[in-house]
Amino acid sequence: MFRHSMRAFLVSLCALTAASQAATAVALAVPADQRPATRTTARALHAQTLADLTTAMKGEAYAYATYSLFAAQADGQTRPADGKVAQQAQPAVGELFRTTAQTELNEHLREAAALAGVVGTNEANLRQAINGETYEHQVMYRGFAEQARKDGDLEAAKLFTEIASDEGRHRDAYRTALTVLTTGRGTIPAPPTANTVSVPAGMPKVKAARTEANLDTAMHGEALAHAKYMLYAARAMQTGNAALARLFEGTSGVELHEHFAGEAVLAGLVRTIKTDLRTAITGERTEATTLYPGFAKRASAVGDGAAARFFRDTAADEAKHAAAFQQALNQLS
CATH class of the missing domain: 1.20.1260.10 (Ferritin, core subunit, four-helix bundle)
Structure with missing residues (x-):
């Protein structure tokens, strides 16, 4: 690898x-x-x-x-x-x-x-996920979008902005789930559905080296989030919390099939x-x-x-x- x-x-x-x-x-x-x-x-x-x-x-x-x-x-x-x-x-x-x-x-x-x-209690796993999603929503992707705009990579700026919004929704769903687990009240949110992106072979669709580097950083983050959320889902299922497992699994799918894939298209990952x-x-x-x-x-x-x-x-x-x-x-x- x-x-x-x-x-x-x-x-x-x-x-x-x-x-x-x-x-x-x-x-x-x-x-x-x-x-x-x-x-x-x-x-x-x-x-x-x-x-x-x-x-x-x-x-x-x-x-x-x-x-x-x-x-x-x-x-x-x-x-x-x-x-x-x-x-x-x-x-x-x-x-x-x-x-x-x-x-x-x-x-x-x-x-x-x-x-x-890496895997702890369901509550600990949710807190870890909330931290990561908050960083990506508030800091990383917003920063990447601004840099891409300055560098003239408008398609990348649009994608980074869209993903930032997605990560904010993921954070909010995880916060709600944590509240349900800690208070015993409410309902764990339904899982999101990924809009699967096809990744054709092709050259990079960005021109700035900084955008290329940010795409690389973003793809590594999305891939790791996918893997960790699947492990968290397994823990949730082991503890009998099928609703939480579904939330982790659904979010994991978005990270891989939508976010990572969308970034891979712009990066020209497949040749x-x-x-x-x-x-x-x-x-x-x-x-x-x-x-x-x-x-x-x-x-x-x-x-x-x-x-x-x-x-x-x-x-x-x-x-x-x-x-x-x-x-x-x-x-x-």
Whole structure:
């Protein structure tokens, strides 16, 4: 899987006890949706380990979302944005992207989330979601929209503004749900329905580097929100709160199929099948040789052995993914 963007490869859900003061200090220094988790299953993890696990989750969620789009492209389910004849379908490549995406989400991200203690009580999960949605509604997307307008990327400004409004509605629904849980009065809101966006292959539709960077940040945030909300939905269902599970699931779908997809169109995320494979290969190799080994080394140095093992095991998986993608590319060449 590949992380934040081609420009940032090298940069870098379940218990209820608080993490160390150091971890909390680090968490409060960044936006709510980007904060490392602060609940752990045994002793508190080191702040840097938590930060690395958060980076891992964000990257794995992004890979899942992106590989899912690459799979649709390879399956011949999407047409080029320029209206030209679509490429010949490559169902074997589509299946490779699809199965790899499932590994990133259902193995790697879930393991990282469990180590970081991302999932708590339904009330705690709602508070985390409210914090993230509030930040995106009030700060992030409004700021991105203003910057895009200044840079002449009006289509991006319009999309960012629309998503900001959506996130405000998500926040309000989560606030209502939290009130229902804490007071026992009222009804949990019905889940939103995603207006699914098709993502054709094509070049970026923005011109400013700043807009491209903001789209990348936004896509990573939406992908992570999708994954976390699905974990929160599972917790809600486990505790017998089907209405809350439906709310989380519905919102998760909006984040992925509407927000992430809409941003992917403007970013030109999906290209030709060969280009998609090359992009995946580069990312997987970087993670296998640089990113995850670095995380493992840091975790080992501070005694976070379980996290170190996770990082090493994930690095090995990513190397296998890179090899499989390379083989697929060779067969197309």
